[in-house]
Amino acid sequence: MALKESIEKVNKSIINADEVAKKLTTKTRKALKSSTFCGPNRSFPVPDCKHVGAAKAYLGRSKFSADVKKRIAACINRKAKSLGCTPGKPAKGSIEYSFDNLPEDLKKLADSRIFKTTKDLVDASIENEGMELDFGECVDC
Numbered sequence: 001m002a003l004k005e006s007i008e009k010v011n012k013s014i015i016n017a018d019e020v021a022k023k024l025t026t027k028t029r030k031a032l033k034s035s036t037f038c039g040p041n042r043s044f045p046v047p048d049c050k051h052v053g054a055a056k057a058y059l060g061r062s063k064f065s066a067d068v069k070k071r072i073a074a075c076i077n078r079k080a081k082s083l084g085c086t087p088g089k090p091a092k093g094s095i096e097y098s099f100d101n102l103p104e105d106l107k108k109l110a111d112s113r114i115f116k117t118t119k120d121l122v123d124a125s126i127e128n129e130g131m132e133l134d135f136g137e138c139v140d141c
Contacts, residue, residue, distance in 0.1 A: 038075035046076060049085035
């Protein structure tokens, strides 16, 4: 797979994840029952199969302890089964943020300065709710 095709595939995944996230507004999220959430403080909402996938994807990036991640993963897997979601890889509580298994062209992308800078900004915004992101002057915009 060429680097351009890999980047397009990653972009499509990001756009799809973004669309799923947009559908759960703050108002909708507040209206959900507490039992809809798998994480502490109403984190990891799992109202439907699309959110099962999103919860699995974000579990590895969370800052929770290994024990909490295992409980969240078990909850996500139970909800996926009860919702009748298409079987996929089960959520794992021991997921670590890693690029080791990526194809070579995506490893190059993951090693790029822009990717690392973006990842650092996203991680900081997750840790600091309400943080405003400043991207500086955008030369290519």
